Amino acid sequence: MSVFQAQKTALITGAASGIGFAAAKLCRSRGMHLALLDIDAVHLRQAQEELATVNPSLKTESYQIDVGDKNQWRKVVDQIKSAFTHVDLVLLNAARQQRAQSQYEGKLKPWADVESWKQTFDTNVFGTLNGVEAVLPLLLSSTTSKSIVITGSKQGITNPPGASTPAYNASKAAIKNLTEHLAHDLRSDPATAHISTHLFIPGWTWTGFMGNVGPTHEDTVTKMSGAWYPSQAAEVLVDGVEKGSFYIFCPDGDTDWALDQARMQWANDDMIEGRPAISRWETSWKERADEGIRADAVRRRT
Known part of the structure; x- marks a missing residue:
């Protein structure tokens, strides 16, 4: 049974812009309650206000969070438990692509800035692990169908080189591995087999990484011709989950x-x-x- 149904609840990180916001809009169009999480308080508030107007009878709550901070996750999950009777879909989508800062330039740049690696992994890897640890009790509260979707990247598979990409690529390769293990472990235990796990792998999408920051309206956004809008990627995400796919690859205008x-x-x-x-x-x-x-x-x- 699909989790994308009326009166179900979606918890989405990175919900203030890009694919997270687009996925939230799709969930709302299906009649779902929304728990929106993001580090960007200003755009998060805007996203909440816009989505709340779509159907005021549905709950729309927002929570500012640094996903790399376990203590913040504990507090947010406690608030979510108070606000919602259940959580059915978890989309762990928050990510960062930290550019290395060092005395070196070009290809040596990322190898002289360990701090940029730490910041990238804190959000992309440990932020995801923190989220999984925090939300699993919410998904175990009943045996109805639940889904966890984790956003990966093709860069974690094909590993293209570049001065700003090694840390990001490595973090998304780790995401691929940990999501594969999570899916295996959950489906292998009868107590958790009702929780499906999916690795969402977007193509070239016009997100905040590309300057499309905040809950923008796509008809007002100027993007490069090969890129997809976040709404197109979100539709592939929903379709993949409903088909039961683990690897959900998203094309774009060029690939x-x-x-x-x-x-x-x-x-x-x-x-x-x-x-x-x-x-x-x-x-x-x-x-x-x-x-x-x-x-x-x-x-x-x-």
């Missing part, structure tokens, strides 16, 4: 599923074929990688 498959296959084959790490971007391999990925994508489309 279809066949190209995603080919890129992931190439990245995984670096280990199997003994190629250099992330060979797709290695000077001596780049041309062969481009040709191989393109040919594989064409084959997959036929």
Whole structure:
């Protein structure tokens, strides 16, 4: 049974903008109560006010939180338990992409700024773990169908290089691994088998990382032509959960599923074929990688 139903409750982190806000709008359109969490108090308040007007008979509560802080999670969950009779959907979507600051430039930059790694992992990894620990008791309060959706990234799979990306890529690779284990553990125990777990993997989406900050109206947002709107990604998320998919990959205007498959296959084959790490971007391999990925994508489309 789908969790996206009237009178169900969704708890969403990173709800003040981007995919989190778009998912909240979709949940509200299904008649769901909303617990909105974000670190951005100003935009969180705006999101709450806008969503509350859609159907004033439904509950719309907001909670400012730094997801990397376990104590804040405890306080917020206590407040949620007081405000809502149950929680049915948990979308752990909050993330950051911290740019390294150091005396080095270019490719050496991230390796001289451990603090940027810590800040990235505090939000992207430990923020998610804190959320899982805090909300599991809410999902165990009954045996009706529940869902946990955790937002990953294709960068945690294909691992593209760049001065600002190693920490983010590593954090999202950790998210992939921990979500796989969480799904296995929950479905393997009869006491928790009613909780489905899903890894949502967006494509190129015009979110706060791209400057689309706050609960914006997409018809007023100027974006690059290849990117998707957050609402498009949110629709794929809902469809994937309702189909029971664990890996929920989201395309975009530039990348279809066949190209995603080919890129992931190439990245995984670096280990199997003994190629250099992330060979797709290695000077001596780049041309062969481009040709191989393109040919594989064409084959997959036929």
